[in-house]
Amino acid sequence: MKNMLKGLGAALCVALPFLAQAPADAATPAGAGAADQALVQRGAYLAQLGDCAACHTAPKGKPFAGGLPMNTPMGRIYVTNITPDAQTGIGGYTEADFARALREGVAKDGHNLYPAMPYPSYAKVNDDDVKALYAFFMHGVAPVQQANRESDIKWPLNMRWPLMFWNMAFLQKGAYRDKPGKDVAWNRGAYLVQGLGHCGSCHTPRGVAFQESALDESGSAFLSGALLDGWFASNLTGEHNSGLGRWSDEDLRTFLKSGANRHASAFGAMTSVINNSTQALSDQDIAAMSAYLKSLPPVGGNGAAAYTYDPQATKVSLDRPANDAGARVYTAFCMHCHGVDGRGFAPMLAPLAGNPNVLAKDASSLINVTLNGTGDLVINGVPSPFPMPGFAAVLDDKQIADVLSFVRAGWNNGAPAVGAAEVAKLRQSTQAGR
Structure with a gap:
């Protein structure tokens, strides 16, 4: 299938990306005037937070030029070129096009993206962050002319029109809104984990239609662990044995910064998340993510008694x-x-x-x-x-x-x-x- 996931591709990481409505004046095409460098730099940070490079850069490939294969229940797909190349990338996207693809799963030409692209998480990202990301991808990324590769998904599963009904059922539009009664750090952490970090894309179980069983802490399955592409993405709730119940706030912050602590080390896709994303985040954002994750009540586990060491x-x-x-x-x-x-x-x-x-x-x-x-x-x-x-x-x-x-x-x-x-x-x- 040509132009598979055109403009933004699929993202399945493991472990911890981003972005409800484009601003009314967001119709400026790429290259129209000099970008605000501060905005570009902020967008670069947000792209790291979203771990965009991990999915959109193939091994030994050029940054954000796509080509990385990913397995889905329907077949293999190949992530797409999101450099500002006008022919093969997203150089012709306006900010409104960019926002719609990220947050609604609809490409510039109107075709629906497969939900392997975690736009249900990106729907939570606010307009200011969309603007910064757009500035980065249009003015901070080198254009690469590299055609997108067709997926291996066979007919009839490769038809796109059923995805309109999938979106009606499962896509919750609207940027994240602060929860009353929660402090600034908790709300910032919730925004990052649920949106830019798209942690639920890997760590939340999926239903029969490949939808995440919950998109935030109001659903009991949220971040309770899930099987994905041969790995079991860990339980991130407060469960004592297989979750974060025995981890201190410092343990979790150390893990996000370095990929290892006294309890565990990163593996699988989480290695890429640490390498390309969380180690580069500010101490304030790491602390906010930790505060939010540590607030989640225990869910899941294997039913065993609380672990104690016995050699x-x-x-x-x-x-x-x-x-x-x-x-x-x-x-x-x-x-x-x-x-x-x-x-x-x-x-x-x-x-x-x-x-x-x-x-x-x-x-x-x-x-x-x-x-x-x-x-x-x-x-x-x-x-x-x-x-x-x-x-x-x-x-x-x-x-x-x-x-x-x-x-x-x-x-x-x-x-x-x-x-x-x-x-x-x-x-x-x-x-x-x-």
Whole structure:
């Protein structure tokens, strides 16, 4: 399908972008007069907050020129060129066109965008931020002539007209409005998390029509964790075991700035969010996002009792690894980084004891990161010294299932075992085309 997601493409990140009605005078085409540099710079910051580069810049590609493949339940799509090139990008977009695409999911030529592009989140972004973003993309980004690639979605799922009805059912128009009774920091955090950060796009479960089950804290499913493209995006509510219930405000702020803390390390798409977005945010915005997330009541979890650390049972298993297949694998491949006590060497090497991702009911992320490893966290230009390697070529499905079951049971984690069939399924889906 030509001009797939023309003008703005799809965005599925993981972990933490942006933008209800364009101003009446927003009809200035790109290049008409010199842009206010302060506005362009502000737009650049907002684009970082939205992590636009992560989705719209392909590996080894030019900034914002598109081409990155993304998997959806309907098939593979390719994000589009959002540079100000007039032929292949969004150079012909007025500010009103730009706002409509971002916040209503309708491109300049009138075709509907697939909701893989998280315009239901961007609908919350206010007019001032739309104006700044438009200034940045029109005057702060180099134009790149690169044609958009057709999607792999087959007929009839590639038809666009049903999306009008999808929008009627699920799109809530209107920029975010401050909630009465909440302070400035809470409202700023809510605005960023729900809108620009589009955290719900990854961390909120979706319904049968691919709609987010909730768009803010008024829905109980909001940010309770969700399976997406072979990863389980973590629970961001106050749930004690698999959520943020044991994280202090400082823990959360540290994670958003560096991708690691005493509880966990970023992996999968969240690595890109840390690298391209949250580490560059102001301390005030990080604090606001943390204040909002820490206010969310506990939802989800695996029903287990509140986690407390207990090393004894696992210590006995590791003393006699021949008695446990998972312990044998752990001793050979995992123990040197994650420790006999399961506490790792945080923040450089993630703990496994009490790690929210280990305690999650869905083990997809553990399987995926064990098979495929994860990309480097790059903080202030310095790559992390000990990224998680992949073991797909070293361990078979049963060995991975055994070691993950061992880890999920160890140190009082009390999480369900992992089956070899689960590993085989994720191996097939994530290794395809490699």
